[in-house]
Amino acid sequence: MNGEPVLVMLVEDNIDHAELVMRTLAEHRVANRVRHFVDGQSALDYLYHRNAYTDVAQNPYPHVILLDLRLPRVDGLEVLKQIKDSDELKHIPVVILTTSEADRDVTRAYDHHVNSYLVKPVGYEEFSELMEDLGFYWLGWNTNPQL
């Protein structure tokens, strides 16, 4: 963390879960900034600087994307696919954060080159711990390409 603001993109349709993620992340001082999107379409708009997000300076690429699978309008898997198919976006680490433990979902996520797949734990302690580790791993230990 070289002093530059660390940006986490959170794509989550469940407002409560989003709040939970943001508060636990803040608690562990993982990220300076979290941008929350409730559906896949607006997340993609942001990443491609479309519609309300045309200002590139105001809407920088995130350091990591936390993506739910079941999303309204454009679902998580489609968002993942579009990110990994794009030359501009594919280097951004995408972490699936979902309630689903179904093999089918896990397999399909990895088929689309997801960087990590996490299942939301039931229980505050575990949830909080996961967010802390997640922050340390992706925003601390992990080295991202300099573009």
Next chain:
Amino acid sequence: MPDLIVTAPATGTRMTDEDELRRKAMTQTILAMMGVTLLVFIVPIVLGTLSGFFDVEASLIILLLGVAIGASWWLCRRGYWRPGAYLAPALMFILGLYGSYFIGLSTSFVLFYAIALWLASLLLGNRAMWRLLIVVLVVHLGFGLVRLDEPLGDALPAIITFTGGLLGLSMLQSFASSQITQALAQARSTADHLRTEIAERVRVEEARGASEAVLHSLVESLPQNVFSKDVQGHFIFANQRYCATEGRTVHEIVGKTDWDLHPPELAQKYREDDRRVMESGQTIDIVEEHQPLGKDKFYVQVIKAPLVDAHGAITGTLGIFWDITDQRRAAQERENLIAELQAKNEELERFTYTVSHDLKAPLITIRGFLGLLQQDALAGEHARMQADMQRIMEATERMRRLLDELLELSRIGRIMNAPREISFEAIVREAVELLDGQLKARGVQVHIARGLPTVYGDRMRLVEVIQNLVDNAVKFMGSQPAPRIEIGARVSEVPGQTVFFVQDNGIGLEPHSYEKVFGLFNKLDARSEGTGVGLALVKRIVEVHGGRVWVESPGLNGGTTFYFTLAAAPLHR
């Protein structure tokens, strides 16, 4: 092979009945002839006796002779032919002897010896003839020697001639008689043989006739259709079942071709199969369609074989077929059921997955915010505590609703009110009334088409369908300044069904969401109210009613139209 009935040929001395009959007839005839001959002489003898030309003794002897002949003839008629058979040659012998004795050895009376020998051979057989010859020779030559009044040397030629003549005659007679006997025996044996053979042949024919009758009645009473055709494709046989299938009598089928009985394309196919069978000599077993002219099509299993004659030549085709429409239908139904079951299984799998996922979500919220609540309590953040508790409350409330709606969804199809014919307009009016508050709050205008048809189904459930669709339309009106919902119907391509629609001028849908909207807990907008069960419920109810539901939209902000089909009368499934 039945035993041959062979009559033993006449051998040795054993006389057959036929032989006996023949001899009896001959004896009778000869006796009659002798009697008639005697009668011819009766008048001159009587006259001769009266005039004193014949002495009385002679006349009496002749009379006695007549009586003997008559008696023998009568006995012969009664079946006792042997006395006559002995009498006739004996008389001739006596006549010969008489002449020889009184007139001399060289008299023409010796002719009677010849007749006697001939009769003996004819009536008593060759052995009797030879015995008689010996007697004749001995007696005659004895007489000759006794009465020899000329030198032996002079009489010798006459004796030799006499002896040789009779011997030759006897040999000829014996030869002729044996020839005749042989010929007769042969003829009889041939006749016997022929008779046996004819009897056998008749028996075989009868047996063949009987076995053919068995085969015929077997083929006729078979539940399968059986027919045969010649090389050119003309029918040469059709059993009763086949006649019934074709709806024609056997006379209307035999001699006809497939073109006379079936549609041209089928006739063409049958003819090609026939050719294939005749060319290869192989039996074929196929499943195909069959259709007699003027009747419905049905599926049959066919076995077609070449018709082979006694010399191994193929003379046509033989066909057996039976209706397998029911089997095919059963197989088809089974396949449909399996497919349906598989679809249901997949649906159930999706359902379980969705339920576990969506029930877990509020749990994570509750546990998560309980943790945060604790943190806030320790930090003394009372304002945030209030908000945290609110979230927990809402999560439990959402969970309760999810469970309620799941229960509701599971009830559809399982618990139903008795279906009946209902006016669709009444259903729509009831649903719209229930949503009156919501509609007024958003200022939505609802337009219900006139002349809506009646439908067949569960009234309460159908009200739910409209209620959910209208509720959904209101929810997704967006910022539409003049929200409007139109409910109507149009004719379906499927007969007996009507397509109903609920159209709005709200935010619309993109094509990739058409299927998704009906998925359980699928919400297109995270901020929208509801649990995502409504449209899944609509789909379930319509499907339970045997209908189909789909959605169309010209795109974002173009409004949305939900369509579904319902039957006007009970479905025959």
